[in-house]
Amino acid sequence: MPVPAPLPGLLVRGATIVDASGERPGDVLIRDGRIVEVGDVHTATDERVLAATGRYLTPGLIDCHIHLCYEAGPDPRAMTKKTDPQLAVEAREHAHATLMAGVTTARDCGGRGFVETSVRTAIQSRQIEGPRLLTSGHPIVRKGGHMSYFGRQTETVEDCRRAAREQVAAGVDWLKVAATGGVTTPNVDPRAAELTEEAIRAVVEEGAKDKRPVAAHAHGGDGIRNSLAAGVRSLEHGTFLDETMMRTMVAKGVFLVPTLVATRAMIEAGAAKGVPEFAVRKAEEIDPIRRRAFLQAVDRGVQIAMGTDAGTPFNPHGANAREVELMVEAGMTPQQALEASTITAAKLLGIASEVGLVEPGYIADLLVLAKNPFEEPAAYRRDLVAVAQSGRVLLDRTSV
Numbered sequence: 001m002p003v004p005a006p007l008p009g010l011l012v013r014g015a016t017i018v019d020a021s022g023e024r025p026g027d028v029l030i031r032d033g034r035i036v037e038v039g040d041v042h043t044a045t046d047e048r049v050l051a052a053t054g055r056y057l058t059p060g061l062i063d064c065h066i067h068l069c070y071e072a073g074p075d076p077r078a079m080t081k082k083t084d085p086q087l088a089v090e091a092r093e094h095a096h097a098t099l100m101a102g103v104t105t106a107r108d109c110g111g112r113g114f115v116e117t118s119v120r121t122a123i124q125s126r127q128i129e130g131p132r133l134l135t136s137g138h139p140i141v142r143k144g145g146h147m148s149y150f151g152r153q154t155e156t157v158e159d160c161r162r163a164a165r166e167q168v169a170a171g172v173d174w175l176k177v178a179a180t181g182g183v184t185t186p187n188v189d190p191r192a193a194e195l196t197e198e199a200i201r202a203v204v205e206e207g208a209k210d211k212r213p214v215a216a217h218a219h220g221g222d223g224i225r226n227s228l229a230a231g232v233r234s235l236e237h238g239t240f241l242d243e244t245m246m247r248t249m250v251a252k253g254v255f256l257v258p259t260l261v262a263t264r265a266m267i268e269a270g271a272a273k274g275v276p277e278f279a280v281r282k283a284e285e286i287d288p289i290r291r292r293a294f295l296q297a298v299d300r301g302v303q304i305a306m307g308t309d310a311g312t313p314f315n316p317h318g319a320n321a322r323e324v325e326l327m328v329e330a331g332m333t334p335q336q337a338l339e340a341s342t343i344t345a346a347k348l349l350g351i352a353s354e355v356g357l358v359e360p361g362y363i364a365d366l367l368v369l370a371k372n373p374f375e376e377p378a379a380y381r382r383d384l385v386a387v388a389q390s391g392r393v394l395l396d397r398t399s400v
C-alpha cells in the first residue's frame with residue numbers, strides 16, 4: 001500500500017475543535033506533522049487546505065487494548081491453526097483497518113511470535129500504514145491458564161522474571177500479565193487469580209529496569225489485589241473492582257481500561273454465530289457486573305483509558321469507536337468518553353505531551369467528523385469524514 005509523501009503543510013479550516021478541553025471554533029495549521037497554530041489562521045503559503053466548515057475536529061482516538069493477532073472470528077483459538085507469517089499478513093490488515101477507523105494510536109495487549117511488534121516497527125519506519133503502536137509481546141500467563149495457547153506460560157516467580165526479560169529483549173514497549181482467568185479460554189475462571197502477587201511483582205520489577213510498564217488482565221478481586229500490590233500501571237477489564245481497590249487505584253495512579261464492547265459483542269453474536277458456549281456464558285455473567293464497576297470507577301475518579309479488546313469474537317478491528325458509545329451508554333458523559341479515548345489514554349501510554357489534544361506542539365493526529373461527538377457519541381463511527389496522522393491525510397471525504 002502506498003504511503004503518502006510528507007506534505008509541506010496542512011490547514012484545517014473552519015471546523016469546531018472538540019477535545020478534552022471542550023469546544024471552540026478555530027483553524028488548525030500543521031507543519032512537519034505537528035500543530036503549530038490554532039485559532040484564526042492567516043497564511044499566505046501553499047498549505048493543503050482541508051475545508052471543514054460546519055464540521056468537528058477531534059484528536060485521533062487512542063485504543064489502549066487491541067490484539068492484532070486475533071481475527072474477531074467466533075473463537076480466538078483459531079490462531080492455533082495459523083503460522084506466524086499468516087498472522088503477520090492479517091495483523092497488517094488489522095492495523096490498517098484500525099487506523100482508517102480513526103484510531104491513530106493503539107496498544108497491543110498480547111500477540112504471538114512478536115508479529116505485532118514487527119508490525120509496529122514497520123509502521124514506525126513507514127513501510128506500512130497503521131496506528132502509532134505500543135506492543136507487549138506474548139502475554140505472561142500461568143501454565144495452562146488464560147491465553148496459554150499463545151501466551152508465555154510460566155510456573156514459578158523466577159520463570160515470570162525470565163518471561164518478562166524475553167519480551168523486553170524482543171523489543172516490546174509494555175508487558176502484559178494475565179492475573180486472572182478470562183472469558184475466551186475454556187476451563188479457566190475469570191474470578192480466580194492465576195498469578196500470585198510475587199509473580200506479577202517479578203514482571204513489574206524486570207520491566208522497570210527498562211521502563212516497560214505492566215498491564216494486568218484482571219477480572220476477579222484476588223487478581224486485582226495482586227496486580228495493584230505488585231505495581232501494575234493499568235488494569236484491563238476490572239470486573240470485580242470494589243471501593244477499596246478503586247481507592248488504591250486513585251492513590252497509586254493506576255488506570256482502568258474497561259473494554260466494555262468485548263463482552264457485549266460476544267453476547268450479541270452468541271452461540272448462534274459460533275461463539276463457544278462457555279465464553280457466552282461467562283460473558284453474560286460478568287457483563288452487568290463490569291458495567292456497574294465501570295460507572296463506580298468513573299464516579300470515584302479512577303483514570304479511565306479507552307480500550308476495546310479488538311480482535312476478540314465479533315469485535316472487529318476498525319469498529320473500535322463503538323467502545324465510546326458503550327462508555328456513554330454505561331454512564332460517562334460524551335466529554336468524559338472523549339477524554340478517556342484521547343488525552344487520558346495518552347497519559348496511560350506515557351505520550352500525553354505528544355498526542356491527545358488539538359493544541360500547538362501536539363502531533364497532528366486528527367479526525368474530522370460530520371456531527372458533534374458531544375451530541376452524538378456514534379459520530380466517530382458513523383460520521384468520520386477525514387483522518388490525518390502526523391499531518392498526513394489518509395482519508396478525506398470532506399468534499400463528499
Ligand SMILES: [Zn+2]
Pocket residue numbers: 065067109309
Ligand atoms: Zn485482551
